[in-house]
Amino acid sequence: xxxxxxxxxxxxxxxxxxxxxxxxxxxxxxxxxxxxxxxxxxxxxxxxxxxxxxxxxxxxxxxxxxxxxxxxxxxxxxxxxxxxxxxxxxxxxxxxxxxxxxxxxxxxxxxxxxxxxxxxxxxxxxxxxxxxxxxxxxxxxxxxxxxxxxxxxxxxxxxxxxxxxxxxxxxxxxxxxxxxxxxxxxxxxxxxxxxxxxxxxxxxxxxxxxxxxxxxxxxxxxxxxxxxxxxxxxxxxxxxxxxxxxxxxxxxxxxxxxxxxxxxxxxxxxxxxxxxxxxxxxxxxxxxxxxxxxxxxxxxxxxxxxxxxxxxxxxxxxxxxxxxxxxxxxxxxxxxxxxxxxxxxxxxxxxxxxxxxxxxxxxxxxxxxxxxxxxxxxxxxxxxxxxxxxxxxxxxxxxxxxxxxxxxxxxxxxxxxxxxxxxxxxxxxxxxxxxxxxxxxxxxxxxxxxxxxxxxxxxxxxxxxxxxxxxxxxxxxxxxxx
Amino acid sequence: xxxxxxxxxxxxxxxxxxxxxxxxxxxxxxxxxxxxxxxxxxxxxxxxxxxxxxxxxxxxxxxxxxxxxxxxxxxxxxxxxxxxxxxxxxxxxxxxxxxxxxxxxxxxxxxxxxxxxxxxxxxxxxxxxxxxxxxxxxxxxxxxxxxxxxxxxxxxxxxxxxxxxxxxxxxxxxxxxxxx
Numbered sequence: 001x002x003x004x005x006x007x008x009x010x011x012x013x014x015x016x017x018x019x020x021x022x023x024x025x026x027x028x029x030x031x032x033x034x035x036x037x038x039x040x041x042x043x044x045x046x047x048x049x050x051x052x053x054x055x056x057x058x059x060x061x062x063x064x065x066x067x068x069x070x071x072x073x074x075x076x077x078x079x080x081x082x083x084x085x086x087x088x089x090x091x092x093x094x095x096x097x098x099x100x101x102x103x104x105x106x107x108x109x110x111x112x113x114x115x116x117x118x119x120x121x122x123x124x125x126x127x128x129x130x131x132x133x134x135x136x137x138x139x140x141x142x143x144x145x146x147x148x149x150x151x152x153x154x155x156x157x158x159x160x161x162x163x164x165x166x167x168x169x170x171x172x173x174x175x176x177x178x179x180x181x182x183x184x185x186x187x188x189x190x191x192x193x194x195x196x197x198x199x200x201x202x203x204x205x206x207x208x209x210x211x212x213x214x215x216x217x218x219x220x221x222x223x224x225x226x227x228x229x230x231x232x233x234x235x236x237x238x239x240x241x242x243x244x245x246x247x248x249x250x251x252x253x254x255x256x257x258x259x260x261x262x263x264x265x266x267x268x269x270x271x272x273x274x275x276x277x278x279x280x281x282x283x284x285x286x287x288x289x290x291x292x293x294x295x296x297x298x299x300x301x302x303x304x305x306x307x308x309x310x311x312x313x314x315x316x317x318x319x320x321x322x323x324x325x326x327x328x329x330x331x332x333x334x335x336x337x338x339x340x341x342x343x344x345x346x347x348x349x350x351x352x353x354x355x356x357x358x359x360x361x362x363x364x365x366x367x368x369x370x371x372x373x374x375x376x377x378x379x380x381x382x383x384x385x386x387x388x389x390x391x392x393x394x395x396x397x398x399x400x401x402x403x404x405x406x407x408x409x410x411x412x413x414x415x416x417x418x419x420x421x422x423x424x425x426x427x428x429x430x431x432x433x434x435x436x437x438x439x440x441x442x443x444x445x446x447x448x449x450x451x452x453x454x455x456x457x458x459x460x461x462x463x464x465x466x467x468x469x470x471x472x473x474x475x476x477x478x479x480x481x482x
Numbered sequence: 483x484x485x486x487x488x489x490x491x492x493x494x495x496x497x498x499x500x501x502x503x504x505x506x507x508x509x510x511x512x513x514x515x516x517x518x519x520x521x522x523x524x525x526x527x528x529x530x531x532x533x534x535x536x537x538x539x540x541x542x543x544x545x546x547x548x549x550x551x552x553x554x555x556x557x558x559x560x561x562x563x564x565x566x567x568x569x570x571x572x573x574x575x576x577x578x579x580x581x582x583x584x585x586x587x588x589x590x591x592x593x594x595x596x597x598x599x600x601x602x603x604x605x606x607x608x609x610x611x612x613x614x615x616x617x618x619x620x621x622x623x624x625x626x627x628x629x630x631x632x633x634x635x636x637x638x639x640x641x642x643x644x645x646x647x648x649x650x651x652x653x654x655x656x657x658x659x660x661x662x
Contacts, residue, residue, distance in 0.1 A: 325536060327536055327537060327538060327584070328538075328561075330582050330583075331538040331561070331563075331582050331583050333582060334578055334579060334581055334582020334583060335563060335582065337578055337582075338565070338575055338578045338579060338582075341571060341574055341575060341578060342565065342568060342569070342571065342575055346565055346567065346568065346569075347563060347564075347565055348563070348564045348565070348566070349559065349560065349562060349563060349564065350549040350552075350559055350562060350564060351559060352549065352550060352553055352559070358548060358550060361550050362549040362550060364564065367563065371560065384643040384644075385554065386551065386554050386644075386645075386646075387548055387550035387551040387553075387554050388548050388551060389522040389523040389526060389547075389548045389551040390522050390546045390547070390548055391546055391547070391548045391549075392546050393545045393546055393566070419639065419640060435634070435637040435638055435639060435642075436637065436639065436640065437637050437638070437640060437641055437642050437643055437644075457637055457643060457644050459634055459637050459644070463519065463631075463632045463633070463634070464519050465634055465637070465644055465647075479548065480519075481523075481644060481647075482519055482520060482521065482522035482523060
């Protein structure tokens with residue numbers, strides 16, 4: 001799809017509002033993320049640490065990145081472009097994207113469209129198939145017809161996957177063209193699904209084919225204020241609960257919002273609407289709503305706030321979208337790398353589900369697969385809460401005897417044959433039972449291989465508490481309250 | 483959440499705030515959890531405060547970790563990573579996790595040489611992560627928490643259920659703590 005990306009060069013610096021020839025650098029995470037032209041002339045580059053930047057350019061003005069201020073300052077630029085290209089989406093402050101087909105037809109060609117936008121705002125435009133290529137095209141200000149040839153000379157670092165880029169460089173692959181030429185099967189085997197996605201990008205294929213197998217109706221959440229809200233932070237707070245609500249509703253359907261529409265109305269009847277693109281979780285949505293409200297600076301009180309998930313994409317969230325917070329993204333990158341080291345069946349997250357025993361109530365999901373949304377309901381016959389902290393992956397054999405030295409059994413009616421007095425774990429030394437309770441019985445799979453089980457809580461004299469299981473006359477230690 | 487980073491600490495739940503000398507988990511430190519019984523619960527309690535605030539946690543080499551118990555302690559399961567069987571490359575796995583995740587806990591199955599332990603500690607300090615290690619750690623940790631003397635309540639002769647226990651946590655001076 002022909003996409004136009006408009007880029008405001010060095011927006012973090014430009015939005016700070018310093019006079020043009022000042023040497024300014026903006027830092028995030030202790031490294032330079034943007035520098036003014038004057039600073040760059042002195043040798044300040046992206047990625048430098050503060051001290052190094054200051055040593056290359058004495059008198060450098062150093063600022064911490066303020067995303068909210070950048071968003072606020074970007075809003076008039078967006079408004080200027082939106083005046084004649086209404087359906088644009090903000091990717092982040094300083095970068096916006098729109099479908100180029102309609103506007104290009106209207107303004108008489110893609111080049112003409114780029115000129116029109118450049119006249120309206122300090123933006124450099126690029127057009128290509130898909131966001132990835134268009135963003136790179138915007139930096140050069142060109143209209144690209146053939147993605148693959150255009151992308152070939154770029155270095156692998158533009159993929160924004162630092163570990164992958166590092167690995168590729170060590171293998172001798174420095175350009176996107178060389179990466180694209182590798183056989184797909186080898187790339188998947190070596191780098192996994194994420195590597196395959198990266199290679200598709202390098203080949204000029206688009207990143208989000210609009211996967212609408214089953215059309216999901218646009219999900220929206222609205223808040224109407226009876227008393228118009230004057231203060232932005234109060235509105236932002238309400239917006240945060242809207243965002244959480246919406247994210248949960250989306251997660252219940254197993255999807256993530258990829259295009260968010262933020263709408264607001266004021267009591268004077270002004271209505272404002274903006275599209276934001278990106279894999280957005282609740283925190284990111286609330287953050288953008290806050291920036292938007294700051295940027296509009298409405299003249300009257302706000303009467304309505306609406307969040308609409310216009311486009312959604314399914315799948316596991318941080319792995320596909322790079323997460324929503326810096327911590328999520330960092331974790332996702334590290335876990336992808338870890339999966340490469342250990343293999344796909346070694347790294348898991350966990351979810352709770354229904355079941356009777358402590359092991360049944362947990363499902364381990366390999367990292368990279370979508371987490372199931374399961375409801376752990378209370379199950380009859382389930383062991384009591386609180387749950388034991390140590391669940392033995394292989395239950396330990398045990399023996400439990402009553403006062404006469406006979407193994408304790410449970411009758412068909414569920415009553416124990418005697419009070420447990422002594423316990424031996426795995427053929428080890430016997431200890432006295434100080435307290436016990438149970439049985440919690442379950443009769444599972446009566447239609448097939450019948451499993452009748454009884455669970456007991458047993459506390460021994462050495463102050464260790466176990467969850468014990470009796471099945472077919474054999475005692476097991478299923479879990480320990482460690 | 484940004485404030486955690488600048489202060490250099492991760493939050494813990496209120497009962498543990500009184501036990502830890504800094505009132506929280508100091509980034510870049512190695513903590514040793516020991517005790518014949520109860521150290522797993524203490525581990526879960528330590529993870530719950532930070533994961534609820536948005537930090538990630540990973541547990542390596544502890545296949546018996548009770549996930550339901552973790553949820554009961556308040557650990558955010560969507561930010562809990564489990565590597566129950568890391569195999570022979572567990573050291574590399576832990577190092578990779580330290581780069582990416584704030585809280586990394588190691589089960590007692592991994593045997594570690596003193597040199598490797600020192601390198602992990604240096605990496606932890608560099609990245610500002612927190613490493614939770616089991617009893618048999620070859621290098622002395624920054625902080626040591628020992629659980630002992632559990633006294634259960636709720637269970638009796640033939641009825642009731644285990645509801646909670648009182649344990650003593652020794653951390654440069656003894657304190658008493660209630661655990662489920």
